[in-house]
Amino acid sequence: MSVIDGPRLAPVSGRPATSLVVFLHGYGADGRDLIDIGRSWAPELPDCAFVSPHAPEPCGMAPTGRQWFPLTLRDPTEYWRGAVHAAPALHGFLDAERARLQIAENRIVLVGFSQGTMMALHVGLRRPSAPGAIIGYSGKLAGPEHLGEVKVKPPITLIHGDRDEVLPIDLLFEATDALGAADIPVSFHISPGVGHGIDQRGLLLGLAAVREALG
Known part of the structure; x- marks a missing residue:
């Protein structure tokens, strides 16, 4: 199993962390790509720590970036097989962070982008609690x-x-339909005019979801 790590932010309160937000970056990026979201959210979550691990593999299509699993975009089963392959490293990382901070599983929020969303959903739905x-x-x-x-x-x-020209919005509806059919609570927001990225409204909605989850 690969051991992963990445940039961290301690709670801005200076007190021990009572919660943790884990950012999971997209294909071809690395942990530095999302950690600045933590900096923008920190004032609203003063006792929360943030971490953004680098994916375990060098990216085949972006030599300076990382990937959770390789993509050919030719095989529709590669997403599932890739997520299964990458999951042990992420599970191990989450276990280590939870033990390091001495926090409960329900005090951890996973935030993913693109391929990182695939990992957040796959692993987050398969944690022990x-x-x-x-x-x-x-x-x-x-x-x-x-x-x-x-x-x-x-x-x-x-x-x-x-x-979104990379992962079309139809995939949002595919996900919400499947999650809803499995009785998994899911809400969604469509960002008008936004491509494969995150706008300010999306960031505010993400922060609101974190705050609701962590109380």
Whole structure:
């Protein structure tokens, strides 16, 4: 199993962390890509720590970036197989962070972007107990046909631009339909005019979901 790590932010309060937000970056990026969201959210979450691990593999299409799993975009099953392959490293990382901070699983929120959303959904729904929430931007649910194996049902918020040219917005509806059919609580927001990215409204909605999950 690969060991992963990445940039961290301690709580701005200076007190021990009572919660943790874990950012999972997209294909070809690395942990530095999303950690600045933590800096913008920190004043509203003063006792929360933030971490943004680098995915375990060098990216085949972006030599300076990382990938959770390789993509060819030719095989529709590669998302599921890739998520299964990458899951042990992320599970191990979450276990280590929870033990390091001495916090409960429901005090952890997973926030993903693109391929990171695939990992947040895959791993977050297969933890020993439910995380506080899962928030996914511009992503996809890998292997919706496998949701029958899921035992935990954390609240999920999905946010997607209606001009996304990389992962079309149809994937948002595919995910919400499958999650709803599995009785997993899910809400969604469509970002008008936004491509494969996150706008300010999306960031505010993500922060609101984190605050609701962590009280």
